[in-house]
Amino acid sequence: MLAALLSLLLLPVFVLSMQVSDLSFVAMFSSTMPALHHIHLAGCSRITDTALQLLTASCRRLSTITLSSCPQLSDKTLKRLARCDHLGSVTLKGCRGITTEGVAVLVAAPQVGYAVF
Numbered sequence: 001m002l003a004a005l006l007s008l009l010l011l012p013v014f015v016l017s018m019q020v021s022d023l024s025f026v027a028m029f030s031s032t033m034p035a036l037h038h039i040h041l042a043g044c045s046r047i048t049d050t051a052l053q054l055l056t057a058s059c060r061r062l063s064t065i066t067l068s069s070c071p072q073l074s075d076k077t078l079k080r081l082a083r084c085d086h087l088g089s090v091t092l093k094g095c096r097g098i099t100t101e102g103v104a105v106l107v108a109a110p111q112v113g114y115a116v117f
Contacts, residue, residue: 020044025051029058037086038064045069049076056080062087069094075102082109089114 025047036059047070056062063086067073074097081087082105090112092098107115
């Protein structure tokens, strides 16, 4: 099971997304997942900046992220994403804790070529 997780390229988090929390992220991303390039988090209302910090530390090759209806995320997450070397595409929808200040930091990152808000 762990070997399968480590080789994932895409991880969509749709099923039971309302139940996904920071604790779930600790279980999923406590070890490095070097192959993960794309993640889609939709309706994960219980995750916070702490979960995304763990995600970005574990998945250093992340190139695409979609965050939809994750209201507890803040500008801290965007500042962390702006430091991801391989991140080229970001989609944000319905993340109420994100402000124009955080968006400005993200779009100023030279590696981010595509961002939708």
